[in-house]
Amino acid sequence: MATALRAIRGNVRQYGMIMALIFIMLLFQFLSDGILLKPLNITNLILQNSYILILAIGMLLVIITGHIDLSVGSVAAFVGAVSAIMMVNHQMPFPIAMVLSLLIGAAVGAWQGFWVAYVRIPSFIVTLAGMLLFRGLTMLVLDGKSVAPFSDGFRSMSTGFIPNLPGEWSLHMVTLAAGIVLSMLYVFMEWRARLVQKRYQFEVLAMPLYAAKLIAIVVVINLFTYVLASYKGLPNILVLLLALVAVYTFVMRKTIMGRHIYALGGNEKAAKLSGVKTKKVTFWVFVNMGVMAALAGLVFAARLNAATPKAGVNFELDAIAAVFIGGASASGGVGTVIGAIIGGLVMGVMNNGMSLIGLGIDYQQGIKGLVLLLAVAFDLYNKNKSS
Amino acid sequence: MRGGRQVRREIRPSYFEGLVTATMNDILEMRNITKTFPGVKALGNVNLKVKEGEIHALMGENGAGKSTLMKVLSGVYPHGSYEGDILFNGTVCEFRSIRHSEELGIVIIHQELALIPQLSIAENIFLGNEQAKRGIIDWNETTIRTRELLRKVGLSENPNTEAGSIGVGKQQLVEIAKALSKKVKLLILDEPTAALNEEDSENLLRLMLAFKEQGITSIIISHKLNEIMKVADSITILRDGHTIETLDVRADRITEERIIRGMVGRDLTHRYPEREPKIGGTLFEAKHWTVYHPLQSDRKVVDDVSFEVKRGEIVGIAGLMGAGRTELAMSIFGQAYGKRISGQLFKEGQELKLTDISQAIKAGIAYVTEDRKEYGLILMDDIKRNTTLANLKHISKWFVVDDNREVIEAEGFRSRMKIKTPSIHQKTGNLSGGNQQKVVLSKWMFTGPDLLILDEPTRGIDVGAKFEIYTIINELADQGKGILMISSELPELLGMCDRVYVMNEGRFTGVVPRSEASQEVLMKYMTSRG
Known part of the structure; x- marks a missing residue:
């Protein structure tokens, strides 16, 4: 029993978040007269939040290194738009178009990673610029209009089973x-x-x-x-998500690359003097974020069955909130993939639950804001108590 | 500049008119000051008397308590955090803060300059003391007064120049101008010339003498004996947190040797473990190693340095702060410091080309930093992760880290290094300094190095842990590794090293074998020009 208690105490943040998620689910299950956990609604919940969860995984790595990426919503929209041009306007087969889209995402990530890692411009500024830049490019590519519809094969990624x-x-x-x-x-x-x-x-x-x-x-x-x-x-998308979670959990927990990412976020100078190639690691974390943003953009476009100039607005904020609710530290070095997913689910269940009980968007926003603040405050409280 | 006035030794202190008491002319008296930090007694019953209008030097080795004493005086450590009394102008003072002591005219200029580089000279001088009426700053008044102050310190710069854009020497003068703006009566300079070149240093010393003529009392902390001999009227020597003596430079005909004896005189028995050196062939060699400052492109930080380390040998590098020792070590360690690095490195006769740190690690070099919290450890991570960080490949297969082997390796180091902690899952941030240092040493031993560069390996560590670390260093040498040990504690170098190189202002000024080494000899080289 003592060992169990110690294990729980050691992981109070992780368990705390799971408890919070269960509590929120039960609360809305009760408030919504049992609709929340109905099979249809659970399925919807997964489909609705898939792209945020994908972004949250990429964002987790960025935040662990002590950076931030504000551009992911715009990048997702941009990649969605380009993929629509390829698939809808030029009838390109969807597997090829998807691969190309992910490569474009990688290129975007490399662009931002270059400025952050090698020129050492703060990531906040680089990605704020990226947010504007890629939103602009999205509108340019789409000429201000929505492009639709996609082929069934492409759409099944997001909506199929x-x-x-x-x-x-x-x-x-x-x-x-x-x-x-x-x-x-x-x-x-x-x-x-x-x-x-x-x-x-x-x-x-x-x-x-x-x-x-x-x-x-x-x-x-x-x-x-x-x-x-x-x-x-x-749902197909859940299979994809589970695979991503498994791969990234493995990378972050078990591989040298994962260790280097944590070390870099924990103390960049010490990591560098221990032989971690800090610039290279930072660069690749941003490349990875670009690929994840591209993937999220494709998933979103497929779900919506259209690429629109306004796609992905505020996605970055949801992804960042998910990562922080999931226990990551704003100063870097701390955070887990599972945590980020749970954080994303907390936000998703609250969105869904509050809509089910007919709460207005005004209340929803405010309550989500408070939850973010309280989650981080709880986290800090725990940290201070343990040290 | 105020003409080339010669430094004249016969200048007598000029006293203010109307002294409060006729018999006593001590402007400052610090009585029985005791200051303890958790685990360390930094000052024990220290006494200091400073006469009005004199230049009083405070001397002692690194860690003797000079800076701590001055921080007590200036209110950095407020009243209540130390024991003892401070009498200023004959009245007992209980300073709550720096501001409080500054109100009475005690101004300290720290070793690290405290100017804000983005603000102008004028803004810096009046920072916290803005020339304002009802909260609105009068910029004309600020500029006029700044000009006046700059003239007093002999600096012809525009008050609106950014402080960061002028040289270190000039920045030092701005600091002094700032002190003057506060109607200073007692000026404290903590190693004011440490970062200055010769010309700027001369200039500064002249300025101090000029202030003396105007009746300003100064306390100067410095390691540079020649400077002290030039300007000081009396010298108080601290050692290990105690006052040793106060010397009157003029009356007692003090020599540099006399001061050194006062600073270092202590017995060295049983502070270092016994070792029978087994010295082998040459392991590592550096030839004509030259390194430039990363920002000031014309400043050589390391200047044409050549040295060698043999297998099984512990080689020391002595030097004052700012001599370039850390910069030398880091530039060797995969160019972790410096620009335009030139020269050659050899390991067992083979030339090494190291352009980044991972190459240096691969070549069998390890560098244990002087600042373990900032550069050595990831404080939020546990002992296990810190131990393996620099050589994860060793416990990995296909880039996948084997957690179980990691635990075994870390446990091995914990017991071998006697790291006192309940478990290797303990965060390194919660460990004591000695245990933290052992974790850093474990990390580097885990990389299997041939050459270990130890930069101040026992800084901030209590005596017991020091002995353990010395024992570990000796063991490493006995395994045939080469040890290069940088230290500011001379007794440590004398107690541990087979050979000591002495560095001053980027150059090696001497090399002393163990048989000939003494603190006096090292100190002489440390202050001499190569």
């Missing part, structure tokens, strides 16, 4: 199967890690506690897929 087994089923069987496979994978990996830790004679969680944790997570995974299966199944 994974296919079901042939035949008539009351539930989406592939989704259920995916849940089971995912659970097995999770248990397998946890078990293997435990064995390795035991071999090295590290301290591990006591067996009953460990089993309880595994069971709880397996139940949550399968409940979730069950809910989705009783509507249309796993």
Whole structure:
């Protein structure tokens, strides 16, 4: 029990955010008379927030290095616009157009990364300029008009679902199967890690506690897929998101690159004197952000089935808020991918929940602002208490 | 400038008319000042008496407590944070802040200049003391008064010039003009010439003598003996936070040797672990190494320096603050400092071309910085992550870090280095200075270096931890590594090193083998020109 308490205390920020998310979900579930957790609404929630979550992952890396990117909304709009020109006006096949779009995103990121990392202009200014620049370019590319419609193949990325087994089923069987496979994978990996830790004679969680944790997570995974299966199944975009979360969690936690990003944000001078190529790392973090913004732009355009000059307005603010609510520090060096996702979900559930109960946009904005402030204040309070 | 007036030793202090007391002419008396920081007693019963109208030098090694004493005097450490009394003009003073002491005419000019480079000279001089009526600044008055003050310090600059655009010497004069604007009675200069060239230094010293004629009392902290001999009337020597003696320069016919003896005289028994040096072949060599300042493109920070380190040898670099030792070390370490670096580096006869830090690490060089909090550690990260940061590849496969091996490596260092902490998951920001330094040393030992450059390896560390660190350094040398140790503590260099190079103003002014080394010899080279 003592070890469990210590583990919880050590991760109070992460657990605190999960608790807050669960609390907010239950609150709106109650206030909305049970609509919030209906399969249809859960599916919508995922579709509505996918692009913010993608941006939040990229933004997390930027914020960990101690920078900020205000341009992502405009970059997303710009890439969406260019992709529309390629696909709608020039009938380019969508896989090629998507690859090209992501490359354009990388180029945009390289442009901003160059100014930030090598010329050492503060990222706030570089990306503020980028925000204006790419918004302008979006309007120029689109000539001020919306371009539509996209092909079904492209749209299915954002609005489609994974296919079901042939035949008539009351539930989406592939989704259920995916849940089971995912659970097995999770248990397998946890078990293997435990064995390795035991071999090295590290301290591990006591067996009953460990089993309880595994069971709880397996139940949550399968409940979730069950809910989705009783509507249309796993959305394609959720598969993409899960893959991104897995890859980025791995990169940030396990790889040298991830360590260097954290070290750079924690103390740039010390990192540099330890052989971290600080400029190069900063540059690539911005390139990555550009690619993620491009991806978000494509997802948004596909969901809207149009590229519009006003796409992506304020996306950057939602993404930044998600990262901070998720426990990242504005001075850099701290933050997790899961945290940013939870932060994004907190914002998403609140948006969705407040709309469900018919709260006006005026209240919604104000309440979201207060939640951001309180989340960060809570975080600081915890930090001061622990030190 | 005020003509080339010669420095005359026979100048007597000129006293103000109407002194409060006829018998006592001490403008300042500090009695039994004791100041403790957590874990360290910086000052213990220090006494200082300064006569009105004299130039009083405060001398002692780095860490002797000079700056601390002056911070007590000027109210940086407010009344209540220290014990003892300050008498100024015969009355007991309890300064709450710098402002408070400045109101009485005590002005301190710190080692690091405190001008705001973006503001003009005039704005800087009257910062916090704006020439204003009802909150509205009178710029004409400001400019006129600034001109007057600049004339007094012999500086012919436009008051509207940005302070950052003039040289360091002139900035120093602006600081002094700022002091004058506060109707200064007692001027405290903390190492005023440390960053100045010879001409600017001369100029400044002349100015101090001119102020003396006008009845301003000065306290000067300096390491430069020749300067002190030129201007000071009396000298108070501090050592390890205690007053050793006060010397009257004129009456007692004080020599430089006499001052050095006062500063360094202490016994050296059992502060350094025993070691039988096993010195091998030449490991590392630098030839004609020259480095320019990164911003001031014509200033050589390291000037044609050549040296060698053998395997198993501990080589010291002695020098005063600003001699260029850290700059030398960092420029070798993958050009982490400096511009237009020229010269050659050799490791076991092979020339090294190091253009960035990761190359230097790969070549087997490690640099343990003098400022572990700013440059050495990531304070928000734990011991484990700090230990492995510089050599993550060693515990990685395909760029993926093996967490379990990391824990084992870090645990290994924790027990070998005797890092006193409950776990390697402890944040380094919460560790004591000694333990932090051990983490930094672990980090660099983990890179498997052949040459370790240690920059002030025991700064700010208590005596017990110092001994442990010395033991580690000796072990590293016995493993056949080369150690290059920069230190401002002469006893440390004498106690640890097989050979000591002495650096002054960017040059090596001497090399002293252990058998011939003494503090007097080192001090002589440290202040001499190469």
